[in-house]
Amino acid sequence: MNIAYSTELICFLILSSVIVSGSLAVVLLENIVYSAFLLGGVFMAVAGLYLLLNASFVAAAQILVYVGAVNVLILFAIMLVNKKEKLKPIDGLKTRKLISGGVCGGLLILLLRVSITTDWNIPGPTSIGEEATERIGEHLFTDYLLPFELASILLLMAMIGAIVLARRDVSITNDNINDLTNQKSLSDKKIRLLSENSLK
């Protein structure tokens, strides 16, 4: 047990405890803003696990995409829809939570049993260091070229779809467009904001 081994072990234990407790807190906490910030912590800890697995490029991508984009987007959504609302009580909520807890616990036990009892017969972790980034580039431009291009189309579609879905509807009839005076009055008219909408 030399010092490199024990350092790696301690890092793994810290990161995995952060992941486990953070994910539980994300699901269980009442305040959704705390959940969103803890979700960022969980993403960072997952990036740390990737670093332990010798994958620095994917760790950087995880930080950039998840912490930098997805988490910020979730925070924006929370602030846009942040309204304290009294949720209607539904009957059978407790039993539903218990039943789904049982199902998820069963799934967890099944997964644990499979991963522990299987004889993985593995060659062991190979550390290829910074060569990993070159390998990923080679893969992306040779045998995974088609999925790579499809991913770019998917991102474009997601971008256009998000804009179309989240756009505020301003109704302009056809003759209003041709009429210059109406256009002036249209620009003077205040466009309904989201907060006004939520008041009614």
Added chain:
Amino acid sequence: MLENPIGPVPLQAYLIVAAFLFCTGVWGLINSRNAVRVLMSIELMLNAVNINLMSFSSYIDGSIIRGQVFSIFVITVAAAEAAVGLAILLSLYRNRVTIDMESFNLLKW
């Protein structure tokens, strides 16, 4: 057992962490009443899958690392999913003025 030739952290440890993260995500997905929390649970599940892919890539695939390429694709799809999901959430909120999952039953019956 401690002086294990494949390193201090066995593959099973990563799989256990990923399994726990996935089950937490499933529970949150079923039980959350806030629609934003449902999206956060989906992100947790995607991260669990990514941990699995990365650990198998490191321990089994040697220096070919196909698992890392797959997890890059998963990250891409997750980003697109988050953008579209939050846009749907915003337009739902504009129409219904609520984010309670129990009130989105327009297509149910």
